[in-house]
Amino acid sequence: MAVVFGRAGGAGTATPTIPPLVGARRARRRFGDRGFREITRAAGLSLVVMVAGMAAVMVHAAWPSLRRFGWAFITTSNWDPVAEQFGALPFIFGTLVSSLLALLLAVPLGLGAAIYLSELAPRAVRPPVTFLIELLAAIPSVVYGLWGIFVLAPWLRTWVQPALGHTLGFLPLFQGPPYGVGMLAAGLILAIMIVPFITAVSREVLLAVPRTQREAALALGATGWETTRVAVLRYGRSGLIGAILLGLGRALGETMAVTMLIGNRPEISFSLFVPGYTMASVIANEFTEATSDLYLGALIEVGLLLLVLTLAVNGMARLLVWSVGRGPTVVRE
Amino acid sequence: MTTTRWRQRVSSLMAILTAAAAGSVILPLVLIFGFLLWQGAAAINVDFFTHLPKPVGEVGGGMANAIIGTLILLGLASLLGLPIGILGGVYLAESRDRRLPWIVRFLADVLNGVPSIVIGIFAYTLVVLPMRRFSAVAGGVALAVIMLPIVVRTTEEMVRLVPASLREAGLALGVPEWKVVLRVVLPTARAGIVTGAMVAVARVAGETAPLLFTAFGNRFWHQGLDQPIAALPLQIFAYAIAPYDDWHRQAWAGALVLIVLVLAVSLMARLVTRGRVGAVR
Amino acid sequence: MADGITVTKLNAWFGPSHVLHDIDLAVAPRAVTAIIGPSGCGKSTFIRCLNRMHEVVPGARVVGTVLQEGQDIYSPGVDPVEVRRRIGMVFQKPNPFPTMTVFDNVAAGLRLGGVRDRGVLNERVERALHAAALWEEVKDRLGKPGAGLSGGQQQRLCIARALAVEPEVLLMDEPCSALDPIATARIEELILELKRDLTIVIVTHNMQQAARVADATGFFLLGELVEFGPTSQLFTKPVDKRTEDYITGRFG
Numbered sequence A: 001m002a003v004v005f006g007r008a009g010g011a012g013t014a015t016p017t018i019p020p021l022v023g024a025r026r027a028r029r030r031f032g033d034r035g036f037r038e039i040t041r042a043a044g045l046s047l048v049v050m051v052a053g054m055a056a057v058m059v060h061a062a063w064p065s066l067r068r069f070g071w072a073f074i075t076t077s078n079w080d081p082v083a084e085q086f087g088a089l090p091f092i093f094g095t096l097v098s099s100l101l102a103l104l105l106a107v108p109l110g111l112g113a114a115i116y117l118s119e120l121a122p123r124a125v126r127p128p129v130t131f132l133i134e135l136l137a138a139i140p141s142v143v144y145g146l147w148g149i150f151v152l153a154p155w156l157r158t159w160v161q162p163a164l165g166h167t168l169g170f171l172p173l174f175q176g177p178p179y180g181v182g183m184l185a186a187g188l189i190l191a192i193m194i195v196p197f198i199t200a201v202s203r204e205v206l207l208a209v210p211r212t213q214r215e216a217a218l219a220l221g222a223t224g225w226e227t228t229r230v231a232v233l234r235y236g237r238s239g240l241i242g243a244i245l246l247g248l249g250r251a252l253g254e255t256m257a258v259t260m261l262i263g264n265r266p267e268i269s270f271s272l273f274v275p276g277y278t279m280a281s282v283i284a285n286e287f288t289e290a291t292s293d294l295y296l297g298a299l300i301e302v303g304l305l306l307l308v309l310t311l312a313v314n315g316m317a318r319l320l321v322w323s324v325g326r327g328p329t330v331v332r333e
Numbered sequence B: 001m002t003t004t005r006w007r008q009r010v011s012s013l014m015a016i017l018t019a020a021a022a023g024s025v026i027l028p029l030v031l032i033f034g035f036l037l038w039q040g041a042a043a044i045n046v047d048f049f050t051h052l053p054k055p056v057g058e059v060g061g062g063m064a065n066a067i068i069g070t071l072i073l074l075g076l077a078s079l080l081g082l083p084i085g086i087l088g089g090v091y092l093a094e095s096r097d098r099r100l101p102w103i104v105r106f107l108a109d110v111l112n113g114v115p116s117i118v119i120g121i122f123a124y125t126l127v128v129l130p131m132r133r134f135s136a137v138a139g140g141v142a143l144a145v146i147m148l149p150i151v152v153r154t155t156e157e158m159v160r161l162v163p164a165s166l167r168e169a170g171l172a173l174g175v176p177e178w179k180v181v182l183r184v185v186l187p188t189a190r191a192g193i194v195t196g197a198m199v200a201v202a203r204v205a206g207e208t209a210p211l212l213f214t215a216f217g218n219r220f221w222h223q224g225l226d227q228p229i230a231a232l233p234l235q236i237f238a239y240a241i242a243p244y245d246d247w248h249r250q251a252w253a254g255a256l257v258l259i260v261l262v263l264a265v266s267l268m269a270r271l272v273t274r275g276r277v278g279a280v281r
Numbered sequence C: 001m002a003d004g005i006t007v008t009k010l011n012a013w014f015g016p017s018h019v020l021h022d023i024d025l026a027v028a029p030r031a032v033t034a035i036i037g038p039s040g041c042g043k044s045t046f047i048r049c050l051n052r053m054h055e056v057v058p059g060a061r062v063v064g065t066v067l068q069e070g071q072d073i074y075s076p077g078v079d080p081v082e083v084r085r086r087i088g089m090v091f092q093k094p095n096p097f098p099t100m101t102v103f104d105n106v107a108a109g110l111r112l113g114g115v116r117d118r119g120v121l122n123e124r125v126e127r128a129l130h131a132a133a134l135w136e137e138v139k140d141r142l143g144k145p146g147a148g149l150s151g152g153q154q155q156r157l158c159i160a161r162a163l164a165v166e167p168e169v170l171l172m173d174e175p176c177s178a179l180d181p182i183a184t185a186r187i188e189e190l191i192l193e194l195k196r197d198l199t200i201v202i203v204t205h206n207m208q209q210a211a212r213v214a215d216a217t218g219f220f221l222l223g224e225l226v227e228f229g230p231t232s233q234l235f236t237k238p239v240d241k242r243t244e245d246y247i248t249g250r251f252g
Helices: A025-069 A089-120 A126-138 A141-168 A183-207 A211-219 A224-235 A237-253 A256-261 A279-289 A293-323 B002-043 B046-050 B064-094 B100-113 B116-131 B136-161 B164-172 B177-205 B232-240 B245-280 C043-049 C080-086 C102-112 C118-131 C151-164 C181-194 C207-213 C231-236 C241-247
Strands: C005-014 C017-027 C032-036 C060-068 C087-090 C169-173 C199-203 C216-221 C224-230
Touching: A025 A293, A025 B064, A025 B100, A025 B116, A025 B136, A025 B177, A089 A126, A089 A183, A089 A224, A089 A237, A089 A279, A089 A293, A089 B002, A126 A183, A126 B002, A126 B245, A141 A183, A141 A256, A141 B002, A141 B232, A141 B245, A183 A237, A183 A256, A183 B002, A211 A224, A224 A237, A224 B002, A237 A293, A237 B100, A237 B116, A256 A279, A256 B232, A279 A293, A279 B116, A293 B100, A293 B116, B002 B245, B046 B064, B046 B245, B064 B100, B064 B136, B064 B177, B064 B232, B064 B245, B100 B136, B116 B136, B136 B177, B164 B177, B164 C087, B164 C151, B177 B245, B177 C102, B232 B245, C005 C043, C017 C043, C017 C224, C032 C043, C032 C207, C043 C060, C043 C169, C043 C199, C080 C087, C087 C151, C102 C118, C102 C151, C118 C151, C151 C169, C151 C181, C181 C199, C181 C207, C199 C207, C207 C231, C216 C231, C216 C241, C224 C231, C224 C241, C231 C241
Parallel strands: C032 C199, C032 C216, C087 C169, C169 C199
Antiparallel strands: C005 C017, C005 C060, C216 C224
């Protein structure tokens, strides 16, 4: 070998002076390690500060309304900015009803699609369909709203609502003139929006069910569906409930599409044909018009209620999704 | 024997039912894209990309200011959200602290579920109230807050994917830990982190609600970061609920442009990881 | 000379489990010392204690003294980064940095240590690649990704990377376990070449390998050093019954 490896002093000779292991560079290096650690920690902490700050700032801004109305804020239904009387019940009602309606439609479809994609579909079908459903989740809310106003609502008005009125009109649910926009339209658009989300999360939950569970059932002579029902769905049950709750969380806070389709009338009615109003919509519509501190405070209090509601639902959902298999993972939204 | 056949039938039936469910999940996608292409393509023209909106009553004009506004807002949001998000993600992946990482992780997930309109209120009280003015900065802050948890969690996952052996190789060379993280670990995870960042950008590009009372919208060209600024989603919303046919046409055109933007960013995000998957595994 | 390593009363833990018990061992300078033993016997932990890599794992702990050049690397105030600069390490699986070229991989330790001068880098990289017997194979592809080399070449690249920072000691943790016999033979040749200038400690699960390359060999079992002596003696006239059982394959 032409070049012999060796230290700068020359190969083979003993190093005359032994430099100490404790060097002057150590202090600087320490500084680098410590500094880097502190900077990243500060970034992590900023998230904590932000969430805490968000809660504090909102409570502060909502304070005039919180003090003035107390519990009456959520139990009365008179929303009158001119007289400065604020009761948010119709919005709470609208949010809950439209979200539950959406769940009613989205859960069977979403779970069905997830089961199909993770268990029953031919292998070749899975990736493209999964991809399409992911695309659906990427469509912005305002685009759903636009489509809802110009395609969905007219369709409901001219076809669906008259048909429902004729056949099921004896139910209070389907009474009233067909406007197109209203609770039904809002529930439907919400269902369309959260279904890809429920499908995606449920599919991940199902994929996390260990293979051995499936094989055990198959080895007992179970059919494809029986395997799914007995081994997979039962194992992933809490995760699936979590997926549904995550969908509910989204529906509760969804703003634009609902604002464009629900009709924006603060009214509590049993009929799905009648326009309603949601918490998110009232904030979207009235926030820039709120001139007095009390009015602004009332709107921010609605926002706080929405925050608390979604936090509760999401918190439960995360715990349930985490409980299946892999622990905390990133849930793409 | 008959029970077996019955069971097989049930199984096939369920396969068909779930397939139908999957089909009906995709149906709206087909419908929405169909209408977007049909209505949007008909309304789109060069003016749309180069002109300001016309005053009420006049036909024509475009959304050039809103397209630029959206790009500015996305730039601002990335500038604020990405560095903090990436550093936060590195913190979660690298830290040996006991309690704080758990709290940060939990809050990131919590923040991810907070409705975007509530984030809008937060940005309003944080930026608009003190400045006494709607502004591009306020809109950027709102979008950055929405991006943050996504960036934090994907960065954490990607940094964790970097094999411990590379970190050890760096340390064994007598390189301080922070340099190993910056020069070895992060470059190895780069593709994944870039993907996460792009997913976050795609997610906020179409956000409307948090901009309503932060960026506010503007009918004119960009006038400075401390001024209200136009954004494509805001413009689509305003035009969709207005009673003018020409505006409705423009709303469809705007929606088509917005969706192309969002999908382009999402697709790029996928390509980035596909090309570089070998680097991490 | 004082170039060797003297280990006294070394104990190591992973969390609550005590994986090394009172190890006393003296590594001779400019020689190859092999550590053998069944898997889980603590041999990898031992070698990782010699350049303070053990403590990188969360929950890991070390007590004892390790004298190198007459200084205890575990005495308070000693910078582990400086220790690792002098005592390099090669790992079981080749782990070149995937984002770097062949050249950048070898230069990594120098660059991260602050060497900027292109001339110095070129010279040291070439010298390290020669020393790792890799120069002829990669001199035309220095700009290509290091991960594109074959397994054996990757491992020699990692050796070159370790050599480039000019350590006094090179620790090798089963460096051939992921390699085919031909690549293994090249690494073994290389080890014999390198020991003219370097102190080498090698962990191996392969007794023949220890017999071929090592001047002295230590046998570990259940976290204890059972026997340590000149390789020829350990393999032909082991003192301890357990060593004899192990080297004759009558073990476990």
